[in-house]
Amino acid sequence: MDYLERNTASENDVATSWLYALFAANLYRFCPQIDTVSYPDIYHRLVASRYRASDDQLSEVLPVKQEVLAGLTSYIHEIKNRPGIVATFHTGSYRQLSRVMYMQGANVAVVMSSEILAEQGEYLFAQHAKMEDVGALQLIDADAGNCLIKMLVALRDGYHIVVYMDGNHGAAPTKDESDNEEVPFFNCNLLVRKGLAVLSHKRNIPIYPILSSLDDENETLYHSYPTISPDSEEPLEHYTSRVFRTLYGHLQEVISPKPEMWEGWLYVHTMPGRREWSNKRRRYQSYWPCRVGTRYYMMISPRYTCQEIGKLSFLCMRKWKRLTRQMKN
Structure with missing residues (x-):
């Protein structure tokens, strides 16, 4: 979320923030080998691809x-x-x-x-x-x-x-x-x-x-x-x-x-996987800070549930994400 959250979110950013959070959690769940640094670029190319598909449909030729x-x-x-x-x-x-x-x-x-x-x-x-x-x-x-x-x-x-x-x-x-x-x-x-x-x-x-x-x-x-x-x-x-x-x-x-x-x-x-349906196994969970307007949330993957948190907790979690990413790199 770092890339999208650098500026103050407007009403138009709310849906984008939530879609990006879903995108990031899904991509991380299925393809953890992809570096999270590249997520914003992949997401923006995905959005561009969706617009392109729509434009192609409208094209006369x-x-x-x-x-x-x-x-x-x-x-x-x-x-x-x-x-x-x-x-x-x-x-x-x-x-x-x-x-x-x-x-x-x-x-x-x-x-x-x-x-x-x-x-x-x-x-x-x-x-x-x-x-x-x-x-x-x-x-x-x-x-x-x-x-x-x-x-x-x-x-x-x-x-x-x-x-x-x-x-x-x-x-x-x-x-x-x-x-x-x-x-x-x-x-x-x-x-x-x-x-x-x-x-x-x-x-x-x-x-x-x-x-x-x-x-x-x-x-x-x-x-x-x-x-x-x-x-x-x-x-x-x-x-x-x-x-x-x-x-x-x-x-x-x-x-x-x-x-x-x-x-x-x-x-x-x-489209849930079988492992998410079973209580017999505990899967690794990851947590993603997510801002929607002026409210702050923690998304829990792979359960895709959200818990509202305070601004300070949000900032600390985002800082921790940045730190772990830098250590990984």
Whole structure:
């Protein structure tokens, strides 16, 4: 928090301070090997990446190099005639993917939270309506009770289903963990719903992983990975594990060199790991000073709880953080 807290916080800084605290705690939890000195720079690049993704969505012309676009469209043509689940994550210019797909004539159904649907749905339909000779577009509410039925109907009607695997809506793990899969992710584990893998296995639906990133010249890049195909002879448990280990392995591969590519650092704490659910083990806890306006807090990681503290305690804790960082360096 040192970098952001040098000046007096205004009302506009409140959300930023809290988001940075979540970002820092999440990054430290999963990737403790990254030097905390680099956190402010990574965070600002993450914010810039989010704005870029939004600008790309609004652009009338796809801001992608022709050679990159050619590679992605070639992949789309390969999978066009076999509708399946296009598994992607909130990395890079992820918002353009569905647009590129329907511009190549593929029918696309995008699964998104009700909040994002209300915010962007009207614009996305208007953008699609301006184009000629393109595939159809559907938007499916991930939070609706009939989400799965709508996905099945869309697949039956020849649509590809674009799913953000790391979405923090419509995919909250259940308390009894009966329909969750534990996935290794960097230095921790995640619990994710395994419904999509079960659907793929039972209905023989292929999964097409596509992730967005940036190349060394800061240009949009897309990674198209081999199709994950279900096998009726492979036990469901094995297939489920294979699907999510493969997908989150792709995510880890993309963001390892560029952590700022993934928006999930802002909300990955909503996808708890098994160790946080168990009282049998006591995990190492770290404490982060956090200021929101004129009030001071201590964030406790990995539980992501906050306790209000006095200004003097806040200053002492921040000074201690600086000291330990200097000793580490």
